[in-house]
Amino acid sequence: xxxxxxxxxEPKVAxxxxxxxxxxxxxxxxxxxxxxxxxxxxxxxxxxxxVLAPHPQHAGSFVDFENSLRPPSPKNPLGTDDAGRDIxxxxxxxxxISVTLGIIVLAIAVAVGVPLxxxxxxxxxRLGDAIMRVTDVFLAVPPIALALAVTAALRPNLTNAMIxxxxxxxxxxxxxxxxxxxxxxxxxxxxxxxxxxxGPLRIAFREILPNAWSxxxxxxxxxxxxxxxxxxxxxFLGLGAQPPTAEWGTMIAEGRMYLPGYWWAATFPxxxxxxxxxxxxxxxDGLRDVFDVQIEQWQAxx
Amino acid sequence: xxxxxYVLRRILHMIPVMVGLSILIFVISRxxxxxxxxxALGPEATIEQVEQLRRQMGLDKPLHVxxxxxxxxxxxxxxxxxxxxxxxxxxxxxxxFPATLELTTLAMVLAILLGIPLGVRAAVRKDALEDHVxxxxxxxxxxLPRFWLAILLQIAFAYHLGLLPTIGRGPAPATQITGLxxxxxxLTLDLSAFIVSLKHIAxxxxxxxxxxxxxxxxxxxxxxxxxxxxxxxxxxxxxxxxSNLIIYRYLLKNAFxxxxxxxxxSYGFLLGNAFLVERVFAWPGLAFYGVDTLLAxxxxxxxxxxxxxxxxxxxxxxxxxxxxxxxxxxxxxxEG
Numbered sequence: 001x002x003x004x005x006x007x008x009x010e011p012k013v014a015x016x017x018x019x020x021x022x023x024x025x026x027x028x029x030x031x032x033x034x035x036x037x038x039x040x041x042x043x044x045x046x047x048x049x050x051v052l053a054p055h056p057q058h059a060g061s062f063v064d065f066e067n068s069l070r071p072p073s074p075k076n077p078l079g080t081d082d083a084g085r086d087i088x089x090x091x092x093x094x095x096x097i098s099v100t101l102g103i104i105v106l107a108i109a110v111a112v113g114v115p116l117x118x119x120x121x122x123x124x125x126r127l128g129d130a131i132m133r134v135t136d137v138f139l140a141v142p143p144i145a146l147a148l149a150v151t152a153a154l155r156p157n158l159t160n161a162m163i164x165x166x167x168x169x170x171x172x173x174x175x176x177x178x179x180x181x182x183x184x185x186x187x188x189x190x191x192x193x194x195x196x197x198x199g200p201l202r203i204a205f206r207e208i209l210p211n212a213w214s215x216x217x218x219x220x221x222x223x224x225x226x227x228x229x230x231x232x233x234x235x236f237l238g239l240g241a242q243p244p245t246a247e248w249g250t251m252i253a254e255g256r257m258y259l260p261g262y263w264w265a266a267t268f269p270x271x272x273x274x275x276x277x278x279x280x281x282x283x284x285d286g287l288r289d290v291f292d293v294q295i296e297q298w299q300a301x302x
Numbered sequence: 303x304x305x306x307x308y309v310l311r312r313i314l315h316m317i318p319v320m321v322g323l324s325i326l327i328f329v330i331s332r333x334x335x336x337x338x339x340x341x342a343l344g345p346e347a348t349i350e351q352v353e354q355l356r357r358q359m360g361l362d363k364p365l366h367v368x369x370x371x372x373x374x375x376x377x378x379x380x381x382x383x384x385x386x387x388x389x390x391x392x393x394x395x396x397x398x399f400p401a402t403l404e405l406t407t408l409a410m411v412l413a414i415l416l417g418i419p420l421g422v423r424a425a426v427r428k429d430a431l432e433d434h435v436x437x438x439x440x441x442x443x444x445x446l447p448r449f450w451l452a453i454l455l456q457i458a459f460a461y462h463l464g465l466l467p468t469i470g471r472g473p474a475p476a477t478q479i480t481g482l483x484x485x486x487x488x489l490t491l492d493l494s495a496f497i498v499s500l501k502h503i504a505x506x507x508x509x510x511x512x513x514x515x516x517x518x519x520x521x522x523x524x525x526x527x528x529x530x531x532x533x534x535x536x537x538x539x540x541x542x543x544x545s546n547l548i549i550y551r552y553l554l555k556n557a558f559x560x561x562x563x564x565x566x567x568s569y570g571f572l573l574g575n576a577f578l579v580e581r582v583f584a585w586p587g588l589a590f591y592g593v594d595t596l597l598a599x600x601x602x603x604x605x606x607x608x609x610x611x612x613x614x615x616x617x618x619x620x621x622x623x624x625x626x627x628x629x630x631x632x633x634x635x636x637e638g
Contacts, residue, residue, distance in 0.1 A: 031437070031438075031441075133318065133319075133322065134322070136319050136322070137319055137322035137326055138326070140319050140320070140322075140323045140612045140615065140616060141323065141570075141608055141611050141612045141615065142570040142571060142573050142574030142611070142615065143574065144574040144575070144577055144578075145573065145574050145577065145592075145607075145608060145611050146608070148577060148592070148593070148596055149327055149330055149331070149596070149604055149608050150330060151596065152330075152331065152595075152596040152599060152601075152604050153330045153331065153333055225445060229445075229447055232447060233447065233448075233449060233575075233577070233578050236447075236449050236578060236581075237577070237578065237581060237593055238597065239593075239596065249447075249449075252447075252449070252450055252453065256453055256582075259453070259456070259457060259461065260456075260457050260461035260462070263457055266450075266453055267450075267453070267454065267457075270447055270450035270453070270454070273447045273450065274442065274445055274446055274447065274450070277444075277445035277446075277447075278441060278442060278445040281441060281444065281445055282441065
């Protein structure tokens with residue numbers, strides 16, 4: 001109780017306590033905890049794929065036609081694909097590809113979208129109008145359709161799929177930050193800062209932006225799943241990662257040719273996508289409740 | 303500002319966005335590496351032949367001249383020549399668009415018709431086991447890769463049970479009026495054709511609708527829980543009105559407005575996911591054609607498909623906004 005009468009005395013302790021409270025609130029929902037669990041498992045799979053995979057050499061262009069399309073067995077828990085590669089091993093390496101791709105795409109989307117939203121929201125004027133008009137144009141078609149059009153202009157491969165998705169994704173962040181800035185800049189602390197003589201750059205980046213970060217981070221968490229989903233869709237269509245890359249969408253596309261007899265090749269990689277998207281969604285939902293931020297899940301592209 | 307002014311302004315706002323989109327896609331498609339003309343003519347073609355077709359298509363002119371020519375063509379309904387199908391893109395659009403319109407619309411109808419009662423049930427039984435199951439199912443529905451679900455449906459209903467056809471749209475009904483098979487066969491009272499079309503569209507439409515269904519379910523649940531707590535709900539119950547009447551006659555309309563706002567956006571996602579689902583089911587729609595044009599680097603096709611998707615998306619959103627004002631008269635247009 002003494003601490004509460006002197007709240008500024010020990011900011012570090014206060015902050016730790018604040019985090020503790022948030023963690024407590026987060027734990028109240030078992031679904032949020034499940035989401036965190038799934039995300040941790042996927043991160044571990046991605047980081048330690050070479051160690052965890054029973055046959056790490058199967059991730060690439062390995063072939064063993066003797067063992068092609070074997071059903072699930074103790075040796076290959078999820079069966080083998082048409083080239084005799086262990087599907088479980090390839091799925092573990094697929095986690096690596098998907099997580100990396102998601103992080104890179106969203107890093108680009110945030111790096112491009114957030115500053116533009118900040119400029120449009122804080123400075124406004126003609127430049128702000130122009131930025132928001134361009135954003136409207138990018139948002140006029142569903143992200144996957146725009147990403148597809150971009151992949152057409154590039155050679156289909158994983159890197160270009162990443163570029164294409166990032167190209168379609170940044171405007172969501174511009175719009176999000178724009179809305180945030182418009183409401184935050186009316187707050188009194190911004191006025192106070194201005195009164196103390198802070199310049200516009202300082203106000204925008206040191207006063208307004210830090211208050212928008214929690215919303216941005218939650219959107220990033222929710223979007224991780226949807227970016228991975230979109231990328232697997234592009235790969236499924238043959239416009240993203242190419243065989244023999246162990247990407248989940250590519251694996252489904254390859255396995256699909258051996259339906260219905262060899263069902264395991266096309267079905268198991270789908271669970272990996274489902275679980276990943278679900279995990280990031282649950283985690284994002286949980287964080288949203290904890291930080292009490294208003295973004296709806298449907299605002300993310302999928 | 304009156305309602306009519308609002309609609310007009312919305313339509314006027316659409317024009318620069320669509321022009322912007324056309325410029326964006328035009329530039330993207332023209333910087334494509336590789337030579338689409340050579341790709342279309344094949345390795346046998348002579349340099350003269352390639353040059354001739356190039357001139358014919360106006361590809362030797364500067365980019366802005368090409369764009370203006372293209373734009374003036376679009377206003378006359380001319381989307382250029384498809385290197386993939388070797389005919390006017392406008393013809394292709396006319397053939398493929400109805401299939402996509404039919405598929406996405408049916409998916410939306412399914413999502414609404416199933417999502418609302420499921421969401422209401424979840425709200426009424428809040429925190430019961432059924433509610434938790436519903437929530438997990440709804441979350442999974444959003445996270446499910448549509449193309450993967452489509453494959454699972456194929457395995458179950460086509461390969462194993464043999465109940466539904468694996469791919470395609472089935473034969474066209476004898477008389478075509480709108481190009482929407484379900485509607486055409488109904489209009490001509492051709493019941494057997496209707497059933498055939500229904501069997502073909504059932505799996506693709508369901509696979510496409512799942513994400514939207516899940517979203518509608520969650521939204522209806524949330525707003526219904528709020529509505530059930532309101533005084534007028536309590537008052538109605540204390541009068542002894544049956545709960546189904548209260549829910550569906552009085553509360554649902556209020557709860558539905560929040561859902562309506564996402565329907566426009568969801569339609570965009572349906573259009574986007576159609577690119578995947580149509581592929582799995584070899585559904586001869588715009589998205590299927592779009593992917594083909596992409597793979598063949600047929601830029602006229604790519605631009606046209608993207609523009610049509612953009613316009614369809616914008617029109618649906620406008621329509622939803624108008625409907626929103628109609629259902630919820632509190633909405634004042636043009637504020638802010």
